[in-house]
Amino acid sequence: xxxxxxxxxxxxxxxxxxxxxxxxxxxxxxxxxxxxxxxxxxxxxxxxxxxxxxxxxxxxxxxxxxxxxxxxxxxxxxxxxxxxxxxxxxxxxxxxxxxxxxxxxxxxxxxxxxxxxxxxxxxxxxxxxxxxxxxxxxxxxxxxxxxxxxxxxxxxxxxxxxxxxxxxxxxxxxxxxxxxxxxxxxxxxxxxxxxxxxxxxxxxxxxxxxxxxxxxxxxxxxxxxxxxxxxxxxxxxxxxxxxxxxxxxxxxxxxxxxxxxxxxxxxxxxxxxxxxxxxxxxxxxxxxxxxxxxxxxxxxxxxxxxxxxxxxxxxxxxxxxxxxxxxxxxxxxxxxxxxxxxxxxxxxxxxxxxxxxxxxxxxxxxxxxxxxxxxxxxxxxxxxxxxxxxxxxxxxxxxxxxxxxxxxxxxxxxxxxxxxxxxxxxxxxxxxxxxxxxxxxxxxxxxxxxxxxxxxxxx
Numbered sequence: 001x002x003x004x005x006x007x008x009x010x011x012x013x014x015x016x017x018x019x020x021x022x023x024x025x026x027x028x029x030x031x032x033x034x035x036x037x038x039x040x041x042x043x044x045x046x047x048x049x050x051x052x053x054x055x056x057x058x059x060x061x062x063x064x065x066x067x068x069x070x071x072x073x074x075x076x077x078x079x080x081x082x083x084x085x086x087x088x089x090x091x092x093x094x095x096x097x098x099x100x101x102x103x104x105x106x107x108x109x110x111x112x113x114x115x116x117x118x119x120x121x122x123x124x125x126x127x128x129x130x131x132x133x134x135x136x137x138x139x140x141x142x143x144x145x146x147x148x149x150x151x152x153x154x155x156x157x158x159x160x161x162x163x164x165x166x167x168x169x170x171x172x173x174x175x176x177x178x179x180x181x182x183x184x185x186x187x188x189x190x191x192x193x194x195x196x197x198x199x200x201x202x203x204x205x206x207x208x209x210x211x212x213x214x215x216x217x218x219x220x221x222x223x224x225x226x227x228x229x230x231x232x233x234x235x236x237x238x239x240x241x242x243x244x245x246x247x248x249x250x251x252x253x254x255x256x257x258x259x260x261x262x263x264x265x266x267x268x269x270x271x272x273x274x275x276x277x278x279x280x281x282x283x284x285x286x287x288x289x290x291x292x293x294x295x296x297x298x299x300x301x302x303x304x305x306x307x308x309x310x311x312x313x314x315x316x317x318x319x320x321x322x323x324x325x326x327x328x329x330x331x332x333x334x335x336x337x338x339x340x341x342x343x344x345x346x347x348x349x350x351x352x353x354x355x356x357x358x359x360x361x362x363x364x365x366x367x368x369x370x371x372x373x374x375x376x377x378x379x380x381x382x383x384x385x386x387x388x389x390x391x392x393x394x395x396x397x398x399x400x401x402x403x404x405x406x407x408x409x410x411x412x413x414x415x416x417x418x419x420x421x422x423x424x425x426x427x428x429x430x431x432x433x434x435x436x437x438x439x440x441x442x443x444x445x446x447x448x449x450x451x452x453x454x455x456x457x458x459x
Contacts, residue, residue: 430449
């Protein structure tokens, strides 16, 4: 079957499904063809796609609003706006997406296929819908944005960074001026062990998108990973000049200030993020960073107060999961600060707020074991670890075993526990750095500790 024939067949099936009416329903005369959207609407829609591909969803939503102000019946803008909705329940979002399909009359076959793929992706069926998107790219093989959607979907299935690099380079060769490709390529090259290639790719991204905050933000990421945080500062400042509400830049400027030993300066950046929050329960991550800043400043009391406030904010916002986590983290912080009297109330509060004990108890037991070990209660710590082992696979308890062994200075047991762990989490890498530091291998431990953030900059 030819591409055109396959497109006609699939579009026919889609449109039949979308317009089917019960037998016996009144026949309505065909509506007049919809006029093409005005140029202002099309420009805003293209800008929205560009913003979405460059990791700027808030800016994309603003462009979609502009597109629909220029043409309230612009079908593709309606579909993408429904796809990018935040806040509503899944059922409400799905209904909005389905409703938006009624405005697709007059859209090109490729656009209708793209909209259908978006709908399937929003419903969790993206992989099954790959053939739909592939067909759209066959209809318009020279369209970089449409082809990017298909290419990026394929990259997520390739497995190794090396395979993804090869695919991204192939797409770059086809569309050398597509900015977002270089952003993806830079991070993948870093993961593949090519830091110089990552630096060159991200510099090309900045050249192609000099006025987009994400290009400067990503450039800063690579500079930080290369151990050049001070060079990253102007790039992050430029991102904020281009988009004052670009929170990733404030997060990283705050983290760099902590790296450089200036907690007071770090706090100004986290305060900026908190000041922009729209609801009390949003932005809990920034509030945790504020607590961390107090720890860097050796202000244990301030850190504890911030953690306590996060638990209260989450509870008052009716967010039981985040409230449980906040209480557990508060218990750990107070235990490390030696505030014994503050620990048990937080553990009890976490237990009381747990909406589904079977789902939360493993987290409670993990934190409980850490707290008890820190308070010098090895029997209670081992009991919590035993309860955790009954709830999760054995491999998932290895890091806790290592932490408990380090606390009791049983370094062979800590090493044996780490050998059982096959993950690459931040906690595991931190523990692998801590072990040689505790056993007199300072140079090895410091090198490992320095490398801890490099595997997962976003975290």
